[in-house]
Every structure is written in C-alpha cells, then in structure tokens.
Amino acid sequence: MSKIKNVTVAGSGVLGFQIAFQTAIHGFETTVYDISDEVLEKAKAKFEGLAESHKKDLGATEEQITEARERLHYSSDLAFAVKDADLLIEAVPEDIKIKTEFYKQLSAIAPEKTIFVSNSSTLLPSQFAEVTGRPAQYLNLHFANQIWLRNTAEIMPHPGTDEKITEEIVDFSKAIGMVPILVKKEVPGYVLNSLLNPFLNAGMQLWIGDYATPETIDKTWMLGTGSPYGPMALYDIIGLTTPYNIYKLQVEKGKTDDKIVLDKLKSTFIDQNKLGISTGEGFYKYPNPSWQSPDFLKVPEADLSKISIKNVVVAGSGVLGFQIAVQCAYFGYKVTVYDVNDEALNKAKNRFDVLAEEYKNYLKADEEKIENTKNNLTYSTDLMSSLQDADLLIEAVPESIDIKKDFWEKASKQAPEKTIFASNSSTLLPSRLSTFTNRPEKFIHLHFANHIMVRNTAEIMGSDQTDPTVYNEIVEFAKSIAMLPVELKKEKSGYVLDSLLIPLLVAGLALWANDVADPATIDKTWRIATGAPFGPMAILDLNGMNTNYNILKEIPGELTQKIAEKLKAELIDKGKLGQQSGEGFYKYPDPEWQSKDFLKA
Structure with missing residues (x-):
C-alpha cells in the first residue's frame, strides 16, 4: 500500500499531463507545475481528450472523470506546487542543462519527505543524483505514451537509491494502475526503449533503403507475429518528431550514416507537418x-490466368518444409515431398495428423478437405523422378551454402526446362544461390514463416536476373495458397520479417545477458507497450535455442558473441532448448507468459 498521498508533476507536455491525469483518476491529489500560466492553460485543454480516451478504452464513468478533475491542481509557482508533495515526478524537456537547473531549484524548496523521480527516457538517475540534494530519495520512473493503455512503469534506481524508496515507487506504480517494470541496473533506454529502438530502426532502414513500402513492412510484422500494428504505424503513434530528434542527435555525435535518414524524415514529414496521428498524416492518413x-491483412484474390503451376515439389521435409508442402496440397496442388532418406520422410508423414488438427482449428477444414490434402501429397527419395513433371520446385534444405550448392547443381541437371526454382532460404540471397543453377532468370526466393497456415506471409524476392513474369507468377501462386505476398523491391538478407525480428530478439537477449531484466519482465514490457501476443524471450523459446545460437554466431560483434556463449552455457548445454525440450527461458507446457495474469501488476 503506497504511503504517497500528494503528487506533483513538473512538466505539462503530452506525457507529463498524461501522468498527472493517470495519477488523479486513481485517487491522488495532483498538482501540475509548469513555467507559466499560459503553458498550463494549454495543458488544461488536454483534459477532455484524455477523459474521452479513458471512457472509451477503460470504461471510466462520469463520476470518476469529475473526481479526477477536482483532484487536479495547477501552479506556475514551484515552491507552492511542491509544498505538500510526497512525490515529485519530473517530466521537463530531455536536456541535461534544463534538468540540472530544475533540480538545483527544486532541492532548495521541496520538503525533506519529497521523493524525486524522473521520467527521462535516455538520461540516467546517477547523472542527477547529487544535484537533487537527496540521492537516496531519487530514481527514474518512466512511462510510455498513451499511458492508460501502455501501462508500464519502468523503475530504475541508481546505486545510491534507498531500497525502501524503490519499493515505495513500486507500490505507487501499482496504485495508479501501472505494471511496475523493475530495471536491475542503470541502462539508457530502460527495457522498453532498449527493445523498441532497434526494432523501429530496422523498420526505418527497410523504408529508407526502399526495400518495401510502409504498408508491406507493417503487414509482414502483423501477420508474422500476431501484433496489432507494425513499426511504421508505431512511428505515427509515437510521433515522427521523436525519431527525427533521435537521428539528429546521432548525426550531431558523428554518426554520418544516419544523415540520409534525417534528411528524408525532414523532407517527407517534418517540413510538411506530417507528424503522425497528431497532425492527421504520417506514414498513414x-x-x-x-x-x-479489417481488410488490411486480407489476401487478395489470385489471378489464376497468370499461374501455369500445377505440380509442386518441396525439397526438404523438416518442420517448415513439410508445412509448405501441406499448405500447397491443401489448396489443390499436386505436391511431391522429397528428402534424402525414408527416415526423414516418415517423420514428416507422422506430423500430418498434427497439422491436420491445426487446419481444422484455424481454417475450419472438414474431413473431406483433409483427406483431399493427404491424397495430393506423395513422397520420394529420388530427386530425378520427383522433378520429372515439376512446374515449381521449392527448396527448404538446411541453411548451409555447401548443402544448397550441391542441391541446386543436382536439381539443375534433372529438372525440366519449365520448372521454376524457388528457395525458402532465410539468409542467403537469390543472386548467390542462382549461380548454382542453369536458370537464374527462373530463380526466386519464396520465404515462409513457421506456423504457415496462421502466419500466412510469403516473402518474395528476386535477383536482378529474375524474369518479371516469373516474379509475377510466384506472387499469384502465393495468393492461390492463401498467403499474403510480401513483395521486396530488391534483395535484402532477412527479407522484411527477420530484418525486424532479429534486432528485437538480440535486444531482448542483451537485456538478459547483461542482467538488466529477467525474461518475464522483458516480455511483459514489450507486450504491454505494443499489444503483441508474444514477447521476444517467448519467441526465442518457440524458435528453439539451437536456431537462436546459430543465428547469433553469424552476427559479427563482441556483444552477439558474448550472448551466444551465455546462451550455450546456461541453456543449450543444460538441455534447455525451448518449448521443444520442455524448458528454455520458461517451463512448458504451461509457461508463465501464457498465464491470464501475466500482464497484471
């Protein structure tokens, strides 16, 4: 139970006033301080908008809104504003000089009892602890925009913060309807921005590099992960002045590579006042x-006149390879599943019934449809006979350049001239793999996500030599098997989905490896802030630790190699391989992250 009764919020900007409103509506006497009455009048004008949001999103009553209004007080006199404050929440501009001057002034007039917290998003509490005059009663308390929906309160003490004060702020956070996210040690960006910034930057780089449109980027993320919006929509929600200022600061610090991003943001958005939701236009209107x-993620109707494909061969009967084969068979294609031995094929056949149940569950398939799917599938360990009438060959063999080289050289000798070659490779580029074939003009990448019938994206990427008619046919083929085509304008390792996902997963692993936060805290933060059904640590469990380790080992850098070794030592070597082994970051079959109470305070 929080001992705090009276709260002062210093700074009445967008987030500062949201914090004040959130505090008042949860029963605390709240004073909003800012430098002038004129600024405070602008803040008061935000009340009705927040009241409507609380009614619409949380079901707040008129009585609660009226009481919140009565608990809110305003003052441009700092001494008056803090005279009874048990807690002072600082939300002044993100500038070291401004914050330092503010704390010098505050420390001289605030009561001894007053706890100071900062909502700073990038600056650390240890940078201001001494100037506050009460380092033991000072820490950071960080909120996300749209605080009533993204109700995380990230709590970051510095080494000199009294543990009882930290506990008091944890209790206060719960009392105002927030989920406390306790950060174990100081780190710029806390948990949320440590995850969010690499993810958003990945989306920005896809757009800046002209690999895909904002809509394509967001559709891929939404379908691939089940999230309610993608990174480009999230930029609009945050407001495009925020990334502009971040990139501007990076350029000023000498990161010249970001100049192209800064210039494009300025010309496309800032100069045209297209700042996101707040101005009515950003990446979207x-x-x-x-x-x-409701139709954003709908798969368009296929133009069947552009599809000559009838017979499909899927080479590789692993988890994803077999899913691809079943998806094609389910939608009426004759499919041969090829693998190097009967043992591999028998394992695939044994997975059919499990997949059939998922088709019944997710696609409402009846028994007749399942039987037809089964009848459309044949199996072979003879590549030549498999390919004799193939219109399309989809390769899903292990992600090894040597294995793929050997496979494509053999397939080139044995496949008919008509056969289109497609690879499901997740990292190797079509311009590289096509050199192992005798038909680069008919070579393309067709990349699927695991759990294909639900995460129904088909990422399509050609090389400079890919015939446009082949590209277009594969787009229509993807639609014909109920996949949303994700058309990349040019080659990109990782396509769209992995280009977004891998930075997020590495960021989550870095927080864990550096003991900043535990896996559950990391996942709670991400899910509350973004509405996603999975956090990065749960995704890592679903991927499997061996897959995660192999990806990390291929990413150069001291940090990724450190993470890889920790992952191996603490999980892989102990047999904790994720969901498949019953334990990874969570224990299965009933992991904590699936609990209905997981996101509660």
Whole structure:
C-alpha cells in the first residue's frame, strides 16, 4: 500500500499531463507545475481528450472523470506546487542543462519527505543524483505514451537509491494502475526503449533503403507475429518528431550514416507537418489509416490466368518444409515431398495428423478437405523422378551454402526446362544461390514463416536476373495458397520479417545477458507497450535455442558473441532448448507468459 498521498508533476507536455491525469483518476491529489500560466492553460485543454480516451478504452464513468478533475491542481509557482508533495515526478524537456537547473531549484524548496523521480527516457538517475540534494530519495520512473493503455512503469534506481524508496515507487506504480517494470541496473533506454529502438530502426532502414513500402513492412510484422500494428504505424503513434530528434542527435555525435535518414524524415514529414496521428498524416492518413482496416491483412484474390503451376515439389521435409508442402496440397496442388532418406520422410508423414488438427482449428477444414490434402501429397527419395513433371520446385534444405550448392547443381541437371526454382532460404540471397543453377532468370526466393497456415506471409524476392513474369507468377501462386505476398523491391538478407525480428530478439537477449531484466519482465514490457501476443524471450523459446545460437554466431560483434556463449552455457548445454525440450527461458507446457495474469501488476 503506497504511503504517497500528494503528487506533483513538473512538466505539462503530452506525457507529463498524461501522468498527472493517470495519477488523479486513481485517487491522488495532483498538482501540475509548469513555467507559466499560459503553458498550463494549454495543458488544461488536454483534459477532455484524455477523459474521452479513458471512457472509451477503460470504461471510466462520469463520476470518476469529475473526481479526477477536482483532484487536479495547477501552479506556475514551484515552491507552492511542491509544498505538500510526497512525490515529485519530473517530466521537463530531455536536456541535461534544463534538468540540472530544475533540480538545483527544486532541492532548495521541496520538503525533506519529497521523493524525486524522473521520467527521462535516455538520461540516467546517477547523472542527477547529487544535484537533487537527496540521492537516496531519487530514481527514474518512466512511462510510455498513451499511458492508460501502455501501462508500464519502468523503475530504475541508481546505486545510491534507498531500497525502501524503490519499493515505495513500486507500490505507487501499482496504485495508479501501472505494471511496475523493475530495471536491475542503470541502462539508457530502460527495457522498453532498449527493445523498441532497434526494432523501429530496422523498420526505418527497410523504408529508407526502399526495400518495401510502409504498408508491406507493417503487414509482414502483423501477420508474422500476431501484433496489432507494425513499426511504421508505431512511428505515427509515437510521433515522427521523436525519431527525427533521435537521428539528429546521432548525426550531431558523428554518426554520418544516419544523415540520409534525417534528411528524408525532414523532407517527407517534418517540413510538411506530417507528424503522425497528431497532425492527421504520417506514414498513414488519419483518422482512418489503412492499417486499421479489417481488410488490411486480407489476401487478395489470385489471378489464376497468370499461374501455369500445377505440380509442386518441396525439397526438404523438416518442420517448415513439410508445412509448405501441406499448405500447397491443401489448396489443390499436386505436391511431391522429397528428402534424402525414408527416415526423414516418415517423420514428416507422422506430423500430418498434427497439422491436420491445426487446419481444422484455424481454417475450419472438414474431413473431406483433409483427406483431399493427404491424397495430393506423395513422397520420394529420388530427386530425378520427383522433378520429372515439376512446374515449381521449392527448396527448404538446411541453411548451409555447401548443402544448397550441391542441391541446386543436382536439381539443375534433372529438372525440366519449365520448372521454376524457388528457395525458402532465410539468409542467403537469390543472386548467390542462382549461380548454382542453369536458370537464374527462373530463380526466386519464396520465404515462409513457421506456423504457415496462421502466419500466412510469403516473402518474395528476386535477383536482378529474375524474369518479371516469373516474379509475377510466384506472387499469384502465393495468393492461390492463401498467403499474403510480401513483395521486396530488391534483395535484402532477412527479407522484411527477420530484418525486424532479429534486432528485437538480440535486444531482448542483451537485456538478459547483461542482467538488466529477467525474461518475464522483458516480455511483459514489450507486450504491454505494443499489444503483441508474444514477447521476444517467448519467441526465442518457440524458435528453439539451437536456431537462436546459430543465428547469433553469424552476427559479427563482441556483444552477439558474448550472448551466444551465455546462451550455450546456461541453456543449450543444460538441455534447455525451448518449448521443444520442455524448458528454455520458461517451463512448458504451461509457461508463465501464457498465464491470464501475466500482464497484471
């Protein structure tokens, strides 16, 4: 139970006033301080908008809104504003000089009892602890925008913070409807921004590099992970001045590579006042952006006149390879599953019934449809006979350049001239693999995500030599098997989905490896802030630790190699391989992250 009764919020900007409103509506007497009455009048004008949001999103009553209004007080006199404060929440501009001057002034006039916390998003509490005059009663308390929905309160003490004060702020956070996220040690960005910034930057780089449109980027993320919006929509929600200022700061620090991003943001958005939701336009137009449309993720109808494919061969009967084969068979294609031995094929056949249940569950398939799917599948260990009438060959063999080279050289000798070659490779580029074939003009990448019938994206990427008619046919083929085509404009290792996902997973692993936060805390933060059904640590469990380790080993850098070794020592070597082994970051079959109470305070 929090001992705090009276709260002062210093700074009445967008987030500062949200914090004040959140505090008042949960029963605390709240004073909003800012430098002038004129600024405070602008803050008061935000009340009605927040009241409507609380009614709409949380079901707040008129009585609660009226009481919140009565608990909110305003003052441009700092001494008056803090005279009874048990807690002072600082939300002044993110500038070291401004914050330092503010704390010098505050420390001289605030009561001894007052706890100071900062909502700073990048600056550490140890940078200001001494100037506050009460380092033991000072720490950071960070909120996300749209605080009533993204209700995390990231709590970051510095080494000199009294543990009882930290506990008091944890209790206060719960009392105002927040889920406390305790950060074990100081780190710029806390948990949320440590995850969010690499993810958003990955989306920005896809857009800046002209690999894909904002809509394509967001569709891929939404379908691939089940999230309610993608990174480009999230930029609009945050406001595009925020990334602009971040990139501007990076350029000023000498990161010249970010100059192209800064210039494009300025010319495309900032100079045209297209700042996101707040101005009615950013990457999307508001109030009815396309990403909120019920048809945004709908697979377009295929133009069957552009598809000559009838017979499909899937080479590789592993988890994803067999899913690809079943998906094609389910939608009426004759499919041969090829693998190097009967043992591998028998394992695949044994997975059919499990997949059939998922088709019944997710696609409402009846027994007749399942039987037809089964009848459309044949199996072979003879590559030549498999390919004799193939219109399309989809390669899903292990992600090894030597294995793929050997496979494509053999397939080139044995496949008919008509056969289109497609690879499901997740890292190797089509311009590289096509050199092992005798038909680069008919070579393309067709990349699927695991759990294909639900995460139904088909990422399509050609090389400079890919015939446009082949590219277009594969787009229509993807639609014909109920996949949403994700068309990349040019080659990109990782396509769209992995280009977004891998930075997020590495960021989550870095927080864990550096003992900043535990896996559950990391996942709670991400899910509450973004509405995603999975956090990065749960995704890592679903991927499997061996897969995660292999990906990390291929990413150069001291940090990724450190993470890889820790992953091996603490999980892989102990047989904790994720969901498949019953334990990874969580224990299965009933992991903590699936609990209905997981996201509660």
